[in-house]
Amino acid sequence: MLKYIRSHALVKVFLWVIIIAFVATIFYSWGAGGQVEGANKTIATVNGMKIQVNEFNRAYGNILNFYRDQFHDQFSDEMAAKLNLKENALEALIQNRLILAEAEKMNLLVSNQELVSSISKRPEFQKDSQFSNVLYQNYLNFNRITPREFEESQRKDILRKKLEEVIKASTQISESEIQEAYKKENEKIKFKFIGFSRDFFKPTGLPSDQDLQKYFEAHKNEFEVPEQIQVQYVKLVPAMVMDKIEIYEEDIKDYYNTNEAKFFIKKQYQASHILIKSDAQLPFGEDLSDEEKEKLLDEADAGARGKAEEILKQIRDGADFGEMAKKYSDDPGSGANGGSLGQFSKGMMVPEFEEALDRLSPGELGSPVQTVFGFHIIRLDQVNEERIKPLVEV
Structure with a gap:
């Protein structure tokens, strides 16, 4: 392993290659930012591995919902922009790709036994010092993730730790570096000095007037006094003159026309939904094939969709939407x-949710829509199209 890293230059160079590739990929693929359309569109490529829109939307949706849960009504489009949430979601995906690519180059693997051991030892899944499948499933349900997604994330975490340990173990310090560090900590200097008492340089007498005049002539610059002025002033505060300021109609129009972008309002939705989560209960620790896992997940999705369609039918037959939401929404x-x-505002919800909203008219119910969170029965209550506030309103 050490030979491998040395063949690719020093460890510092190895780490800088990762950093440079990471930054370059962000700027090359992200560009001007904004909402990305097209579920199969590639928005970034890392060492040949593609990051597609649907994966980015899931990551971005998870970040948005985390901040909504933290800030509730205080969370806004402006806050999301200031926090650079879209960039953070993409950077996290790119970083994962880079780390996993390096781990693959080094032939680092995580066995099923390692994965099971890591998860079963986590304290949040322990009850009476034993692994509890109930606590495990509750944790997954609370965080709205499937067992497969969680186990894959844990596998990647273990890979990252293995890569970190390899880099640490492969870092060697040369003899010259050790000597240099020792010198900095222990090097001492020998020197000789002579001490004088305070009175040694004390003058024997006072200088004469001639001596003082001579010193003054030679050092006039030391006695220069900066130029000074004397002024009188009156202090005014805005409150004293506010009622005397006249703002003309032309000034208001000029300001409005110059700053029109400040008065742009995004498209606004007011909507309600009933969420039915698709909770696939994958047997923990069992070595299932991808096909078997996919089958279990598809069966869970079908069950959730069926439940959502039955609820929708009851609402269309006269059941109260609000009461059904209180009773069944996850x-x-x-x-x-x-x-x-x-x-x-537009852009606050995951793309599939907003696409469904745009197909509805106010007061209309839509068919169940699947997102990363499950199946949604959506009712559009009101919509206000994007606009620029007119001058009268401003």
Whole structure:
């Protein structure tokens, strides 16, 4: 392993290659930013590995919902932009690709036994010092992730730790570096000195007037006094003259025309939903093939979709939407409010959700829509198209 790293230059160079590739990929693929359309479109390529829109949307959706849970009504488009959430989601995906690529080059692997051992030892899954499958499933449900997604993330975490240990173990310090460090800590200097008392340089007498005049002539610059002025002034505060300021109509129009972008309002939705999560219970620790796991996940999706369609049928037959949301929705925040999501701007929800909203008219119910969180029964309550506030309103 040490031979491998040395063949690719020093460890510092190895780490800088990762950093440079990481930064270059962000700027090359991200560009001007903004909402990316097309589920199969590639937005970044890392060492030949593609990051597609649907994967980015899932990561970005998870970050958005985390901040919504933290800040509630205080969370806004402006806050999301200031926090650079889209860039953070993409950077996290790129970083994972880079680390996993390096681990693959080094033939680092994580066995199923290692994965099971790591998960079963996590304290949040322990009950009476034993692994609890109930706690494990509750954790997955609470965080809205499937067992497969969680286990894959744990596998990647273990790979990252293995890569870190390899780099640490492969870092060697040369003899010259050791000597240099020792010198800095222990090097001493020998020197000789002579001490004088304070009175040694004390003058024997006072200088004469001639001596003082001579010194003054030779050092006039030392006695220069900066130029000084004397002024009188009156201090005014805005409150004293505010009622005397006249703002003309032309000034208002000029300001409005110059700053029109400040008065742009994004498209606003007011909607309600009922969320039915697709909770696949994959047997923990069993070595299932990808086909078997996919089959279990598909069966869970079909069950959730069927439940959502049955609820939708009851609503269309006369059941109250709000009461059905309180009873069946797996979104505790909106469910308690009859499914209401309040008002939000375009770009705040995951793309599949907003695409469904754009197909509805106010007051209309849509068919179940699947997102990373499950199946949604969506009702569009009101929509305000994007616009620029007119001058009268401003």
